[in-house]
Each structure stands twice: as structure tokens, then as C-alpha cells.
Amino acid sequence: MLTTTPRLYTRRPSPTTAEFTVTTLPPPTIPLRILRVLLLALRVALVLLTALALHARWLSSPYAQPSLPSTCPTGDGWFSMEAVWYALDTLHKSSLGQLVGGLVENVPLVVLLPAAAALCYLLALRVHTTESLLVMRGLGVQTSSSPATYLASATSRFIPTEKIRDIFVNEAFRGFEVRYYLIVVVEGEENVVVVFPRLLPRRSIVETVWRGARACLYESRGGDTTEEKG
């Protein structure tokens, strides 16, 4: 429901520029937006809960300072450190806090810490993958790929026109399949650059992008070479 098979969006701001975006994000609808907001809220809540559990475990350890403010701060104090400690204390004393504290009390740290880290990583993973190819005649092409998690930033790579030797569609074994993929051969580099490396969209999309990219990059010469090279 949250993702679709990779879909292609083409944007042509000017005749000499084209951006091909392949994404698993479905077209935005109201239920989808609500669902995404709910999902985000759930993620935040789960991360906070993990932090609470870790703190509860810390409190039960002999190194923790026993003194915690037990008075409710007033006025400006709402935004001070004491207020945070007070809120935490209240949470720990609530039934939810008791439950979490009871759960993690007897879990050894060797298990708890990696588990918490893994959970946080899972919660930070993005649902959708978006990869794009920006083609600008006379300048070059730029491939970019959305990061796997919310914490990392997008990776992109620019290849200037004079370094591009060719763009073509190739096929190769991947896992138990043979897939089509678009590659850019860069001068002076041993490895080719795969466009849309994570999504590896289907042949129809790859071919459309290939035709569009060639037409945009080389103007009239687009598509006059053979389709694939072995």
C-alpha cells in the first residue's frame, strides 16, 4: 500500500534539460498522506520509547545518581533541565514506565544495546526509494539516489559530457535473475556507472530513459546506434 513498483516521472524544464526520476512512492492521495504522517508519528514514538527503556535500564544500574528532582517546576522552569528530568521521572513512575522498566531490568546489556541500536536503525529506514538521472546538454549527467535512512543525505554524482563515452542498456545476472540496466561508460574509469542501481527498474522504463537521455544529450543523434551491446 505504501509503495508501488518503480514508476518513472520525466521533467523537462527546458529542451536541453531532462530529469528522469524513478521512485517507489505512489501518487499522493489523502489517505496516503495521512498514513505517512501516522507512520512518522509511530516511528518517533517508538524511538522515544527505546530511549526511555535505555534510561530505565541506566537508572537501575549502580552507577546512576539517585537524586532526581521530584518537584514540579513552575513558570520559566518548564523549559529548564529540571523540567526534563521531572518529566522523565514522572514517566518512569507511570504504568507504562513501570512496564518498560520491568521488561528491560533483567535483560543483559550485551543484548539490550545492540537490540536498541538495530531498532533505531530500522525505524530510521526510509520506506521509499527515489533515484534520478538529470541530463543537461553541454554539461553532463547527474545521477542521484535517495539515502537508505533518514539520517544520511542523498548521494549524487555528476559526470561531465566530455567524460561520457557512451550510455547504453545492458543486461546482466543479478541474484537469480537477468536484469536490464542503464549504464554510463566514463572515460578513464574501469567500472561503469549504473543508473538507478538500487531500484533497477524494468526494461520499458530503462529504454524510455535511455532514449530520452540520448536525445537530450546528443540532440539529433539520439537512438541511432544499436540498442544493446554485448
Next chain:
Amino acid sequence: MARRRTYTVAMVSDYFFPQPGGVESHIYQLSSKLIDRGHKVIIITHAYDDRKGVRYLTNGVKVYHVPFFVIYRNTTFPTVFSFFPVFRNICIRERIEIVHGHGSLSSLCHEAILHARTMGLRTVFTDHSLFGFADAASILTNKLLKFILSDVDHSICVSHTCKENTVLRASLDPLMVSVIPNAIVAESFRPRNYRSSSRAGANGFQTDPPPARPLAPHEMITIVVISRLFYNKGTDLLTAAIPRILEEHPNTRFLIAGSGPNAIDLEQMIETNVLQDRVQMLGSIRHEEVRDVMTRGHIYLHPSLTEAFGTVIVEAASCGLYVVCTQVGGIPEVLPSHMTTFAKPEEDDVVAATGKAITAMRAGQVRTEKFHDQVKKMYSWSNVALRTERVYDGITGTISEEDFYGCDTGGYNGSRIRDFTLIDRLKRYYGCGIWAGKLFCLCVAIDYLFFLFLEWWFPRENIDTCPDWPRKPSADERTSSVDADAKRP
């Protein structure tokens, strides 16, 4: 004329280029001739060193080098089911109708045939080699062959001897085995000083090539041997026979090309008998050089102990050499008697036969200059492709069963069309043996379940199909077909 039906065929074998050999070139030549006849052919083999993935050869032959683990002499490890997902993917994306396996030692080929039957594709198997029945390895191979061939639609053997051998090994119905010989590219094996006879016949008459220059009484006769120096190629026989032949016939010398574990025996023989000036060993040569080596000689000696077909003696005859060979396997079927002298596979007889051949050459009784044109008429890959196509027609039902198998069905009146119903397939496998039958049934059942799982896990509609290679690569037609391809959505 009605348009012939064309097929998409997958040739599957462990043996393919870059590795040299007879099976390899057979697959390549057959594929390219089938493509000339309008079929679509792809080749599936395993990866060789850096040769992985999908490659194109000339004429649009597409080769899938499936990355796999190689165990022995370029044969892959028999991983019965692990090949299935990739194989299914390739078959669906290329829209394969017929799977054609080559080589009875190739496990890739056996697996492909098993999976193809499970997927409901027609299968053909070509056997290129002869096997014994006695030793443990042969028994195992034969059992495996029986397993695979009990459900194959049709088999092809390269010679009648090979057919007999295969029929016995796999307990097949002889009518379901066809004989289609190998062929050679006659243009690559022209004799020295060969002038095309069609050019000479300007007035419409074919003129015989000019008679070869008769040998001077003491002219050196060169005997050529080209073979991998393995035991089964008769290297021991050669080692024993050479000193005796050279002793009896003063103006002769040997030219030996090829390498292998038994090369050391030959070298020792040369040392012991001090024959360095009369026996020249060239080491291993490339296939393109074979013709140049052959045309240096007058007689070709082929001492093999077992041979299903023996393409090399056809090549030798095509180069205008008189052939002396052992009478084993399919060799006696290969060449007409005026081109060969046969010997029993034993030392005395090989020496005697070679002596006879040398005498005949000296007497000028052998018209070797005519051999090339005769061989050219007998063996051509186009003919092989034509006959293979007929087999494809027969198994897919394009020509009726009576047409294909003939009326004399040897008392068996049931249908020879292998249907794909699981229960019928299991019945065929069950007959393979008391224990083996049950084991094979288990294998087939698991394969079928695996197939259902794959259909669910990698749905058919998620697999992209490949565009066909544009055919008839003449200059203007090629561009137009690519244009048409480009317009397709």
C-alpha cells in the same frame, strides 16, 4: 510457399567457447546456421574466468554465461535445483520453446532438460560421445543419462554407432533417436594450391582439379597426427607404432600436434629411438592452425581408441590427406572407403595399415586432390541445421507423428509425443529402476514443487522479455529494423 515455422531455441551445455573443442564448435556452427534459417537461438553455458554475464557473438548468437562453480574439466558442480531460478528467468525472458542440451557429461545440460520439462518446454538432447558400460563412472553416468532421457522429447546422436550406444545406455526407443552427423566448414579446410573448380568451369562443365603432382620415388612422405594426447585418443598405440613405421619406411616423417598427459611418453620414445629428425612435435595448436599443419602432410593417422564421430578425419580428408584410422566407434561411417585405410586398434595392424597407405600414396593410386570437393558435398552445417530443424518440427507437432517417425513403428503403437502431465512424467521416470526410479520420481516431484514456488515468488509477468535480434544484417535492412525497434513503445 507457406512460411516455415520458426522456433526460439536455447542450446544448453557446459562446453562452449572460449574453451576449444568439438562440442563447442558444433553448438556454435549449428546455432549460427539455425539463425540463418530464421530461428532464434541463445546459448546457455557457465562462466569462464572473466567471461560472465550476457554476450553476443557474430550473427546475433546470444550467450548467457551463468556464474557457477566449476569442478572438473570445465564441468559444473551438479547443483540440481540451484540452476532452476536463473534458467526459468532466461527461458521466460527469451520466450524459449525448445531446449536443446549437448554433451552427456554436462550436468548443466541435464539439469536444464529436467527443468525445461517441468516448465512445459520441448527438449532435445544431442549426444557427442561414446561410453562404456563396465566401470563405476560409466554406470553412474548411464544411470543419470537414463534419468534425463526417459522424459526427453527426442535425442540426436552424431553417428549410428553413437546412437546404438546411447539407445543401450539409456534404454531408449530407437525411433526417438535421430542421427545427425557433425560437419565441417569446408572453406576453412582447403588443400594447398586449391583452386575452386566452379571458377574453372566457365563453359558450364565442371572440370576435375588438376591431378596432384606424383610423388618422386624417394620424396619424403609426411604423416600428420593431430589429437589431444590422452589415453582414449590412442597415444599409447601411436607411441608403439611410430618407431616401427619409421623403420620400415625410410623416407617418411611424423608431424604431431596437440598436447596432453601422454606427450611425455612420445618424447621418451623419440629420445630412446633417436628420432628427433623424423618426428616433430608441435605442441598444442589453435583450431585455426589445424589446416596449415594438415596441408604440410600427405597422410593423416588417427589412432583413437574410442570416437563418436571424429570430425578431425573429415577435416583431414577435406585438406586432401589420405586417412589411416582405427576402426572404432563411429569412424567407419564417416568417410567413404577410397579416402581411408582402416586398422584394428592394435599396434601391428596400425603399422600394417600405415604401410599400405604409404605404398598406395607412392604408387599414386589415391586421388587426394578430389577429396576436398567430395567432402564438401557430404558435410555442411546447413544440412545439419536443416535436419535439426526437422527434429524440432517433429517434436512440436508441426509435422505429424506419422511423418516424423514413419509408419514402421516396430510394433509399438502408442504415441511418442511426450505430454507434460506430471503423472505421466512420473510414470516414465518410475521405470528407470527399482531404487533409481523412486529416487528420480522424488527429484521430479520436488522440481515441480519448486517450480510452483518460483511461479509464486518470481511471477512470470514481472520478468521482462527480450527484444529479438534484428535479423538479416544487410546494411539498409539493419537500420530500418532498428528504427522500427525504436518506435516500439
